[in-house]
Amino acid sequence: MLNEIKKDAQARMAKSIEALRHALVKVRTGRANAGLVDSIKVNYYGSEMPLSQVASVSVADARSIVITPWEKQMVGAVEKALLASDLGLTPNTAGTTIRLNIPALTEERRRDLTKVVHSEGEDAKIAVRNIRRDANHQVKELLKDKQITEDESARTEAEIQKITDAAIKDVDDVIKAKEVELMSV
Incomplete structure (x- = not known):
């Protein structure tokens, strides 16, 4: 049961990161795509x-x-x-x-697009945190219904936090890669 909650959270976080990658494809970088x-x-x-x-x-x-x-x-x-x-x-x-x-991008336009990329990244981080909140809520419900112990609950929440930290790091990596792509002339 707890493993299912963790796997579900991890899968949903991966989908959020994939949605971010898909959204960033539409951000024009001055190269044809x-x-x-x-x-x-x-x-x-x-x-x-x-x-x-x-x-x-x-x-x-x-x-x-x-x-x-x-x-x-x-x-x-x-x-x-x-x-x-x-x-x-x-x-x-x-x-x-x-x-x-596709015209070459000006320095000012590159900076504006970087802000758009950061905004998309922040939206993805919010989605990841919401998934963490949902998973932790499910764990607390199981604890409230006395289906798991407090130790299992604490351990699972710590593991969910590790999954969340990894997903946030992936989001940061995607943003940084797109930013480098945007700023290269």
Whole structure:
């Protein structure tokens, strides 16, 4: 029972860290990354579809992403979706190929993006702490119901704290890596 609580907490913390990594992919670093356009939805015959399901997305070089819609008539819809997105990039269309050029980041913009990364990291830490709180609450409920002893409760809470500390360290590592990536020119 206690092992299940610890494993559940550890799995949920790992998911929080993975969600942080996924969120940080969207933070533009001045280098082309196909993950920048993952969240864009395209109007495909009346329904909203992810861009990756209506076009091939590839990185041509360090500063450009090439998008080639599967169907010729989708070029306009893909272009419209890119313009409406919050990327702040203007698509260049040549026939059936759409190219997104990624401009170099200014020092000020890099600092702003670093703040965004730290904010995302803080959200992940809060999620990890909430998971710790939930796990400790479950342990206290078991103690209250007299299903475990006080020693088992204290030992389990200490182990949950170790798991939490490791997860927080992982979050810090992810943030530091993204910060280094952002600040490198």
